[in-house]
Amino acid sequence: MSPQPPGNLNPAPADPSEAFLTSTQPTTDRDWWRQAVVYQIYPRSFADANGDGVGDLPGIISRVPYLASLGIDAVWLSPFYPSALADGGYDVDDYRNVDPRLGTLDDFDQLVAALHEAGIKLIVDIVPNHTSNRHEWFVEAQDAPKDSPARDRYIFREGDGDEPPSDWDSVFGGSAWAQLEDGQWYLHLFAAEQPDLNWEHPEVRADFLTTLRFWSDRGVDGFRVDVAHALVKNLSEPFPSKTTLPRQSESNGAHPLWDQDGVHEIYREWRTVLNEYDPPRSAVAEAFVPAARRARYASADGLGQAFNFDLLQADWEYEKFRQVIEDNLALAEQNGSSSTWVFSNHDVVRHATRYGLPKDPSGLWQDGKAWLLSNGTEPTVDVELGLRRARAAVLLMLALPGSAYLYQGEELGLQEVGELPAANLQDPAYFRSKGAEKGRDGCRVPIPWTVDGLSFGFGSGGSHLVQPKWFGGYSVEAQEGDPGSTLSLYRKALAVRRGLQTGNSLTWADGGDFVLHFTRPGGWQSITNFGAAPVELPEAAVVLASGPLEGDKLPGDTTAWLI
Template structure:
């Protein structure tokens, strides 16, 4: 950052303690779907190397890779068989070393996924653990006797199956909060913790720049593993209150920080489903010595019924603003936000919160602007920067995600629900929406592979692709470039205090960012109407300089009679504007 406070000696508010990881923009790569160089239909490390110049042109600072470790791929790499080996489909450890060198040579950093709550059932630790009850590795996982001829408790896993599986050989059940092939590690065992710390040390000593920690707030379970409250007649229930955000997780993370994280200048972000701002202050408080930031999921649940994403409901802008603004307000000066709309587990944002039809370009730019102008570290998921959309496959056989197939098994094959209705909800919320191959150009398979892709390419790739986006100066891609440049040039984007305006407005999201002698105004229309924006009297200013917009803006509003920016102007469908206010002090 050309005006970085992380290296500046200029005075700044105490609440804005500088750090390099606060000033960066992160780009998430799902390696399987990014770029294939050997024609096997699966993305690989050499493919990432081949596209580093593209990422450098975009302007991102940090690359986060989804798991690339050796895995049977029951859950697309989140079931790890060997933490020190690269999945053969992705390449070799030498390929990784070359990738790391090339990333650093371009002035970028690389963050790895750390999956420490569970392993694959093919990991040597678990193979030994299930071999006998008296094996030294038995206590590396969570084994229990059944209760009344059933599982040890009634917990339901994340993947819509019971969280316990019976092992015939040893006559006990093992716990898995995800698929049956992802047994949970027993973090109460100090040998487990030391083994995980040693794995972290292995990668950090190679020179990586941090970790995104998968479901890290689930590594501690409640003592006694009690039953979860269930509805009458319901055999299984969600037990998150007994395995998410347990007090002991902070003991484990402080130990991790003391022994490992504090020894390196790195970035850490925890995936922490079910966290509130109060939890986040514990995980990522400035002086807590745990993590730098967490991913929260409150804004990912506003279109779900009672937290069940497979029962979607209409969302309201006031809900979205309230959630995001609360995180901005309650963490300010105490902990750091992560900012994201999309990742490998979520639908494409332009299809979810924007308009992937006639206003795809405008709404994608608007969504990017609203997010990147907030306080926190922004994360871009691959393809988001060109406006990739959801992809609705006609047949369940075309989907690859274990979560989707478990849903189909439970709801359609066992439950007898309407297959067409379940496919519709998968089209809206399925994780494979984010996992279709990156759309590089309009050649066969979107330039992703010369072979048969592991999952079908979105058929809209001839119109939506990197080549087209880079050639068009008004594309979504170049809008993201401008957003990233603003962050690098202006500390107010990184460190400024956020203040929500018009909290009850159901069409307009408007807020200010204030830092030292700068105040910026962000105004966005989230829908296809033409609402009138009027600056509240509580935000005095003499005028404003337009810094960024997703429509051409004439000095007097293209003939709109009531135009008087930034005090009063009418917004076009999905329009957004960013002003630097003058005369506000």
């Protein structure tokens, strides 16, 4: 795939009134997270200040003016802790330090200060299900004899000789158990370098409370909780075979490894700590659970909010989008939280590419699990269609009640990088699947800042993942000052949203077939045409549109805001 640079997809300049262009926060300080726009930074691929090919904290600091120019409310910083990078930083050596390749604790403090001075909150990733195998606890456990208390912080079991205790698979493929030299096995739901913690152990619980306070004391405003639904496990023996286990997405707490009810006792303890601060620290759960069980993670005495990945997983279809929106707004109302909306992150194929793929009955292309086949072939991507739908999708998302999560580079209309050479791949999913899955590296390629240069402005020493030649056309420099660019659309949309966003409700309007039309408090309207034929727009002023209008008609794959 060699995408062409994004063209001018905006209509003639809109004329929103100055009343909509405001920097005023739409919520109180304590509730800032309810309607926030959060920008995810994958630190190794954002900006490289020292030229070693890997992004770092000083690099992020240098780009704070850019972040402020977007109009975001918060940054979500993916793991920056010391790590061997067996899983992109989600294998943590030390939860209360910074990877020396990314900077120092002093650099972190400077980043917090720079963001706060710019009016931007900071959310950091916390990874409680597992440590790395280089964490001091696991090093101690490896060196300790069987049945030592040092092993109690993890999940060790005896197998049957060279056979593991069960036939369970890890998320990345292969056995979920790894064996030490003394014959004992430990559980790892992800890579072998990520041993699962035993959350029945009081020291594990106490240590993470210390970690929450450590970062909160340094000014962190919230936490994104990785694999929040996996901490508590039912390890009653004999272990059931994987052939008898329920599907994780349908288990409703019956799966021994996922979404056990006991996990909520842990998060009640966390909430007590988070509420020690003024304002209370926010938290959002990454929990792949049925929608009906998501509410407990987002409860006021729990984490407070949980990711809703339903739009990310939905095909570009009117009926699916409306159902997802209705269901999640109802859930948010029931538990007093606010919904989250997201289309892309560091784990999935970028949605500007997904929306340009042919419809895939298996769903694999859409959710990013196996986009490229093992032989290196790829489905044909309609780049122009994908970008047009991605622009329409973000305007629709930003019009919804709740918080919106953006992934670095999506504001540039960035496409997935599908042509990474095998020698450059880093994702353990590729290696553990023996190449059956290409993995997630394609969405983690360092983003382009300039039209040309060794790494398109990422840093002076190249980039740790190979950037394609076509990146320059998508760069910040290429789009700056172009009112029709995707970057300009995001900036305008976020600025206008601040002046319009209020309340937690919407009212559906009849827009006809393939049209998603709703009104927000104050009379603000959002209309998305999922069909191919243009549709009539209501008699109202167009504030912003994701693509050119056809007179008083809204073309297919286009969203417009009206007032």
